[in-house]
Amino acid sequence: MSSTLTPEREGTRDDQDDAERDRLITDSLQTSQRRAEGVKLRRGLTFLLMTLVLPGSAQVAAGNRRLGRAALRVWAGLWVVAVLAGLFVLVSRSAAITAITAPGTLRVIQVLLVVLGVGWALLFLDAWRISSPPEMARRHRLGFAALSLGLAFAVVIGLVASANVVSAQRELVSTVFAGGGDKAAKAGRINILLMGGDAGADRTGLRPDSMTVASVDQETGRTVLISLPRNLEKAPFPASSPLHKKFPKGFDCPNDVCMLNAVYTYAMAHKELYPKVKNPGAQATKEAIEGVTGLTINYWSLIDLKGFEDLVDALGGITMDVYRKVPIGGGPTHPIYGYVEAGKNRHLDGKEALWFARSRSDSSDWDRIVRQKCVMNAMLNQLDPVTVLTKFNGIASASKEIVATDIPGSQVSTMLDLAQKAKTKPVGSLAIVPPLLKKPADPDFPKIQAAIAEQIQKSEAMDEPKPSASAAPAGNASASAKPKKSSSGSSSSDPAKKGVDTSNLSKVCSA
Incomplete structure (x- = not known):
């Protein structure tokens, strides 16, 4: 049976094929x-x-x-x-x-x-x-x-x-790095005067209330921080200093106003004594510190403490042990309005770090000196290249406003190298405080200089190779014997008797 499509169905099939x-x-x-x-x-x-x-x-x-x-x-x-x-x-x-x-x-x-x-x-x-x-x-x-x-x-x-x-x-x-310092090492060391200045509206000129000499071994980077009290009197000037003629017996005057931190102000008020010097105050203070310590200072660096807060904030703060509770504020113009709380590994912002370093309330100048060195030590340990590079603009902006130094730009790399070496070793500490300094108005400079020399010698000895027991000749007990105390109880190897702090700052500043 055959099937046939109608014309209508054939047309529909063609349309479908065309559509497909x-x-x-x-x-x-x-x-x-x-x-x-x-x-x-x-x-x-x-x-x-x-x-x-x-x-x-x-x-x-x-x-x-x-x-x-x-x-x-x-x-x-x-x-x-x-x-x-x-x-x-x-x-x-x-x-x-x-x-x-x-x-x-x-x-x-x-x-x-x-x-x-x-x-x-x-x-x-x-x-x-x-x-x-x-x-x-x-x-x-x-x-x-x-x-x-x-x-x-x-x-x-x-x-x-x-x-x-x-x-x-x-x-x-x-x-900042204007130059003018001396790059030649002195007895193998680079000595840098670090000053913290405080130029307030209630003060006459800028006065470096914090003065510390960082004596750094040129080869190893091992560092000794030597802190000097701001109220030290009769600071002697080297014969080459323009102020030596003015004060041949040391920086002394009636009413006990010629303290160490006033040298800066005096020199800035008498700039004619330093006609070719950009910062007479810093230069004069450096000369006074040389007379006090017996060290030749290579460079000076001045940080305005009021801008120090910005510098710490630019670093992102610092982490350190706060070994005791310290007031924020205090004094005739700053009532106490808070505290830097004690604690281990506390992260401090700029304001807290500043007040921990400078607070005078419930404190002495000696305690203040220790706190300042603890802040310096914390900053030294945390100023790594990554931090500097990632936060360089903020650090540079703050530094331009608050830092002055006679370190030339050509020596920046040398200073960075020394800082990196110093981070790998404990920092030694010596504070010119009692009993080493009995009276700020009547200091014993030979005794101070001897203590400084001894502390530096101890620091350098830590990097010297230790003699083996077999190195001493047989029967020669004195070759390996330690120094013994004299009948008076004193010994040249007992720096504690001279007020020398032999502990490294990591221990001194631990909470």
């Missing part, structure tokens, strides 16, 4: 279009990646080849310079850092970073252009444009931010 054929053609065209759109997007993304990894390569591949080759040459030149700089640092680290941190070099680097940032951003925009964004699918255009602009913006912001860090470094070196 049209659908297949449409799907094929859409698939081809999506593939083409994907190819165009991948091509554009490849150009952006090429520009990110190898600036100029996208232009060489599909754009202005002359521009691309120029960019590639610049990129290659930068890598060559970077490799040479790295080799320079490996061969002569100090010379490399000195050259790189010179203000002129930093200015060139600063300008170069800005130019590179702008040029690199333009290469990203050109990579977007040669990707033919109008030919991309509409849904891809906006995202691709946003990615291109984002990458361009990121490189500009990153390199301009780097230029700002370089600018801060240049201004810091130019403003």
Whole structure:
């Protein structure tokens, strides 16, 4: 039995076949279009990646080849310079850092970073252009444009931010490290006078109420901090000092007002005595400290205690043991309004660190000296390169306002090296306090100088090789015997009898 289709059914079947054929053609065209759109997007993304990894390569591949080759040459030149700089640092680290941190070099680097940032951003925009964004699918255009602009913006912001860090470094070196000190080691040591100044509205001029000499072994970095009381009188000046003629018997005057911290104010009021010196007060104080300690001071550094808070905050605070509760405020103009609470591994912000170091309430000058050295020790231990680099702008900004020194910029790398060495060893401590100093108005300077020399000698002896027991000749008991006390109970090896603190600061400052 044969079946036949009516004309109506035959027309319906043809229509279905035509529709299926049209659908297949449409799907094929859409698939081809999506593939083409994907190819165009991948091509554009490849150009952006090429520009990110190898600036100029996208232009060489599909754009202005002359521009691309120029960019590639610049990129290659930068890598060559970077490799040479790295080799320079490996061969002569100090010379490399000195050259790189010179203000002129930093200015060139600063300008170069800005130019590179702008040029690199333009290469990203050109990579977007040669990707033919109008030919991309509409849904891809906006995202691709946003990615291109984002990458361009990121490189500009990153390199301009780097230029700002370089600018801060240049201004810091130019403003703070004015130079004028003496880089030659004295008996193998670099002696640095650290002063904490306090210039308040209720005070006449700036007075360094905190004075500490950091005596650092040039080879090992082992450090001794020697603290001097602000109220020490009759400080002698070296014969070379302009103030020696004014005060041949030491800085002394009626009513006990010629204290050690007043030397700075006096010299600043008589600048004619130091006609070629940028900071007569600091220079005069350095000379007075030399007379007191018997040490030759290489450099001085002055920190305004009112700005010290900003410096600590720029570091992100400091962590240290607070061995006792210390008032915040106090005195005729600052009522007590809080406390730095005692505790182990306490994180102090700038205000707490400042008051822990300077508070006079419920305290003596001797206790204050110890607290100041504890803060110095904590900062020394926490000033690592990562902290400095990540927070450099804030540190530099604070430092320009509160720090002055005669350390030249060319010696910054040397000081950093010494600081890194010092971090690996316990810091020795000597405070000129009773019984070493019986009366601030009548100090025994030979006794003070002998105690300082002994403490430095003990510090240096810690790095000397220990003699073996077999090194002593047989039967020679005196060769290995320890010094014995005399009948009076005193001994040159018993520094406690002379007021010397033989403990390292980590122990002194522990809670």
